[in-house]
Amino acid sequence: MAATCVWDEIPAQTRVAGYLRRAVAGDTVSHAYLFVGPSGSGKKTAAVALACAVFCDDGGCGACPTCYRVLGGHHPDVHIVRPEGAATYIVDQVREIIHDVNLKPVQASHKIYIIDEADRFNPESANAFLKTLEEPPDDVIIVLLTRSYETVLPTIASRCQVVRFRPVPPSVAAALLVERLGVDTAQARAALAASGGVVPRAEELLRSPGRLAARDLCLETLKRLPLMDGYDVLDAARLLLGAVKGPLDEVKSVQGDELEEYRAILGKTVSTKPLEERHKRELTAREREGVGEILGVTQSWLRDCLAVSQGAGEYVANTDVADAMDEVAGIITPAAALRALEAVDTARKRISYNVSPQLAIEVMLFDIREVLRCPR
Amino acid sequence: MKVSIARTELLDALSIASKGLSSRTTLPILSGILFSAQNDELRLNSTDLEISIKTSSKARVEEAGNAVIPGKLITDIVRNLPESAVTIETTQNGATISCAQSSFVVRTLSADDFPKFPDVTPGEMVSLPTGVFSEVVHQVSRAVSRDETRPILTGVLVVVDEGTLRMAATDSYRLCVREVPVDGVLGSLEAVVPGRAIEDVARLGASAEAIKIGVSENQVVFAFNQTTFVSRRIEGTFPNHKQLIPKEFVTRLTIGRQDLLEAVKRVSLMAQHSAPLRMKVSTTDRILTISAQTQDVGEATEDLEIDTQGEDVEIAFNHAYLTDGISVADGDKVAIEIVSPLKPGVMKHPEGQDFIYLLMPVRLG
Numbered sequence: 001m002a003a004t005c006v007w008d009e010i011p012a013q014t015r016v017a018g019y020l021r022r023a024v025a026g027d028t029v030s031h032a033y034l035f036v037g038p039s040g041s042g043k044k045t046a047a048v049a050l051a052c053a054v055f056c057d058d059g060g061c062g063a064c065p066t067c068y069r070v071l072g073g074h075h076p077d078v079h080i081v082r083p084e085g086a087a088t089y090i091v092d093q094v095r096e097i098i099h100d101v102n103l104k105p106v107q108a109s110h111k112i113y114i115i116d117e118a119d120r121f122n123p124e125s126a127n128a129f130l131k132t133l134e135e136p137p138d139d140v141i142i143v144l145l146t147r148s149y150e151t152v153l154p155t156i157a158s159r160c161q162v163v164r165f166r167p168v169p170p171s172v173a174a175a176l177l178v179e180r181l182g183v184d185t186a187q188a189r190a191a192l193a194a195s196g197g198v199v200p201r202a203e204e205l206l207r208s209p210g211r212l213a214a215r216d217l218c219l220e221t222l223k224r225l226p227l228m229d230g231y232d233v234l235d236a237a238r239l240l241l242g243a244v245k246g247p248l249d250e251v252k253s254v255q256g257d258e259l260e261e262y263r264a265i266l267g268k269t270v271s272t273k274p275l276e277e278r279h280k281r282e283l284t285a286r287e288r289e290g291v292g293e294i295l296g297v298t299q300s301w302l303r304d305c306l307a308v309s310q311g312a313g314e315y316v317a318n319t320d321v322a323d324a325m326d327e328v329a330g331i332i333t334p335a336a337a338l339r340a341l342e343a344v345d346t347a348r349k350r351i352s353y354n355v356s357p358q359l360a361i362e363v364m365l366f367d368i369r370e371v372l373r374c375p376r
Numbered sequence: 377m378k379v380s381i382a383r384t385e386l387l388d389a390l391s392i393a394s395k396g397l398s399s400r401t402t403l404p405i406l407s408g409i410l411f412s413a414q415n416d417e418l419r420l421n422s423t424d425l426e427i428s429i430k431t432s433s434k435a436r437v438e439e440a441g442n443a444v445i446p447g448k449l450i451t452d453i454v455r456n457l458p459e460s461a462v463t464i465e466t467t468q469n470g471a472t473i474s475c476a477q478s479s480f481v482v483r484t485l486s487a488d489d490f491p492k493f494p495d496v497t498p499g500e501m502v503s504l505p506t507g508v509f510s511e512v513v514h515q516v517s518r519a520v521s522r523d524e525t526r527p528i529l530t531g532v533l534v535v536v537d538e539g540t541l542r543m544a545a546t547d548s549y550r551l552c553v554r555e556v557p558v559d560g561v562l563g564s565l566e567a568v569v570p571g572r573a574i575e576d577v578a579r580l581g582a583s584a585e586a587i588k589i590g591v592s593e594n595q596v597v598f599a600f601n602q603t604t605f606v607s608r609r610i611e612g613t614f615p616n617h618k619q620l621i622p623k624e625f626v627t628r629l630t631i632g633r634q635d636l637l638e639a640v641k642r643v644s645l646m647a648q649h650s651a652p653l654r655m656k657v658s659t660t661d662r663i664l665t666i667s668a669q670t671q672d673v674g675e676a677t678e679d680l681e682i683d684t685q686g687e688d689v690e691i692a693f694n695h696a697y698l699t700d701g702i703s704v705a706d707g708d709k710v711a712i713e714i715v716s717p718l719k720p721g722v723m724k725h726p727e728g729q730d731f732i733y734l735l736m737p738v739r740l741g
Contacts (some may be wrong), residue, residue, distance in 0.1 A: 100426075101611075104610070106594065106608060
C-alpha cells in the first residue's frame with residue numbers, strides 16, 4: 001500500500017488513477033494528456049500524482065524527498081502554469097514554456113508541464129504552442145486541464161490523449177469533507193449543495209465564517225420572501241451582494257501584503273502588472289464564486305422544498321432550516337417548484353453573460369416570490 | 377548568520393552571482409542571492425532555473441547561517457560602499473549590512489525556499505586555458521541562432537577530443553567552426569551549451585587561468601577560480617556540420633582582412649533593407665569588386681586588389697553576416713573559397729583549416 005499512495009489522493013477517480021498508474025508502470029506515458037472533468041473532480045491532484053509517480057523511484061511513494069518536493073510545488077522539473085493574460089494565455093508565456101521544453105530537465109528524468117484552464121488558449125497562443133504540444137522532446141509530459149472538452153480549441157485537444165474525470169458522487173464528497181474538516185454529515189451536505197458539489201469549494205465555504213454568514217442570510221431571505229414588498233426585495237438583494245463582498249476583504253488584504261512584499265524584494269523597477277492582474281482575476285473569480293454560492297443555496301433550498309412536498313424528506317440537504325421548508329413544502333406543487341428553479345437557472349445564465357449580479361438576483365428573487373405567493 | 381568580508385572581494389563575488397539572477401515575476405525568490413556562511417567561507421548562489429552559479433570567497437564567519445537577499449539591491453549597495461570590511465548580519469526577517477559608518481537594513485527571504493544547487497556529477501572534467509577558450513567562444517558565438525523554433529541551434533557545440541578543442545555554431549544561414557590544438561589536455565567531451573551561458577562563462581572566467589568543463593546527462597558544468605557555473609543542456613543533436621563544408625573550390629581569393637573589412641563596411645552603407653552585397657571576382661585583373669544597391673537610395677562600388685586562382689565568379693551575400701565573419705576571422709589575411717553563386721562560400725585562414733566560416737549566398741536577381 002505504502003508503495004503507491006500518491007494515487008490515494010484522488011479516491012473518487014479510481015478508474016483514472018488505475019489508468020495512469022498502469023501507464024507509468026508500463027512506461028507508456030503519453031507526451032500530452034487532456035484531463036477533462038468538472039472543477040473539484042481532482043484533475044490537478046491527479047496531474048501532480050502523475051508527476052510523483054513518474055519521478056519517484058517507487059512509483060509515487062508520497063514520502064521520499066522527490067515526492068515531497070513535487071507535492072510541495074517546488075520541484076524544478078514540474079511546472080504548473082496558469083493564464084497570465086486578463087482572460088487568456090499570452091504568447092510570451094507560451095514562448096517561455098517552449099524555451100524550457102527544449103532544455104534538458106534539471107534533476108529528474110522528465111519534465112512535466114501542468115497547464116491549468118486549457119480552454120483559455122486564444123488562437124495566437126495556441127498556434128505558438130501547437131508544434132511543441134505535438135512533438136515535444138522525449139522527456140516531456142504535458143498535462144492540460146479543462147472543465148469541458150468542447151471549450152478547448154480542437155487543434156489543441158486533438159493532439160492529446162483525453163482522460164475523463166467523473167464528477168465526485170455526493171456521498172463520497174460528503175464523507176471526504178467529514179473526514180478532512182471534522183464537520184457532521186448534515187453540514188457537509190449543505191455546503192456541497194451550495195457549492196455545486198465541488199469538494200474544495202465546499203471546504204473553503206465551511207472554513208470561511210463570512211461565506212457561511214452569506215449562506216445563512218440567503219436562507220433567511222428565502223424564508224421571509226413571500227412577506228416582502230417590492231422595496232424589501234430590492235433591499236434583500238443588496239444585502240445579499242454585500243454579504244458576498246464581505247469575505248473579499250480578507251482576500252484583498254492578503255493580496256495587498258503580497259504586493260508589498262513583492263515590491264520590497266524586487267525593487268520599484270520591476271513591473272508589478274502581472275501580479276496585479278492576477279489579483280484582479282482572483283478577486284473577480286472569488287466574487288463570481290460567492291454569487292454562485294448564493295444561487296446554489298437558493299437552488300438547493302427550493303429542491304429541498306420540492307423533495308419534502310413529495311414526501312422524500314431523506315433527500316433534504318439543508319436540514320438546519322427544515323422548519324421553514326415544511327411550511328412552503330405543504331403548499332407548493334411540483335410545477336411551481338420547477339418554475340422557481342428555472343428562475344435560478346436563468347439568473348445563473350444571465351450572470352455568465354455579464355449581467356450585473358445584483359440585477360440578476362433581484363429579478364430572481366421577484367420571480368421566486370411570485371411562485372411562493374401563488375404556489376400552484 | 378554573521379559574516380565579515382572585504383568590500384572588493386564581496387563585490388567581485390556578487391558581480392559573478394548576479395549573472396544568474398532572474399527577473400521572472402512568478403518566482404520572486406529567484407531575484408535573490410542565497411548567502412551561506414560557514415567554515416570561514418561565504419558562498420553565494422543564484423539561479424534562474426536555466427543556469428545556476430555558485431561562487432565563494434574567504435570571509436570571517438562569526439555565526440554560520442543562510443539568507444536570501446535581493447540580488448540587485450545588495451549588489452548596488454556594496455558597489456557604493458567605501459573600501460572597508462563589510463559585515464552582514466541576519467535578524468528575524470531581515471539583514472543588516474554595515475561598512476565603516478554606513479549601515480543598511482534589507483528584507484530577506486527564506487533560504488529553505490531557494491532552489492537547491494543542481495547536484496551534478498560529471499564523468500570527467502577537462503581543463504582548458506582561458507585565453508583559448510574565450511577567443512574561440514568570441515569567434516563562434518556570433519553565429520548562434522536567436523530563433524527558438526530550432527532550439528538546438530541556439531547552442532554552441534563544444535567538442536574536446538585528442539588534444540583539440542572544437543566549437544561550432546550555426547543559425548542555418550552561416551556556420552562558424554573553430555578548432556584549436558590544446559596541448560596537454562586530457563580527456564574528451566561533447567555537449568551543446570546554450571549560447572548565452574557559454575558567453576557568460578567566457579566573460580566571468582576571464583581572470584582565471586583555466587576553465588574546467590564537465591558534462592553530465594542533463595547539465596554542463598564550468599569551474600574556474602572559486603566559481604561553479606552550471607547550465608542545462610539543450611535537447612536534441614547538433615547537425616552534422618562537417619558534411620556541409622565543401623571539399624573543393626572553383627574560385628579562391630586571398631585578401632588582407634582589415635582591408636576587406638573596411639571596404640565591406642563602407643559598401644554596406646548602401647545595402648539597406650537587407651539588400652545583398654555583390655562580390656565579383658575577376659581573375660585576369662586580380663580585382664574583387666564589391667557593390668551594393670538599394671532602390672530609391674543609391675549604390676556603392678569598391679575595387680580591391682586580390683590574389684586569386686580559378687575562374688571568374690559573381691556571388692552575393694548578406695552584408696551583416698559577411699561583416700561578422702570577417703571581423704572574427706583569424707590572422708592578417710583571409711581566404712574566400714567559392715564553388716558557384718548558388719553554393720555557400722567559405723571564409724578561412726589562407727593556410728590553416730582551423731577557422732571556417734561558411735556563409736549561404738543570396739540569390740542574385
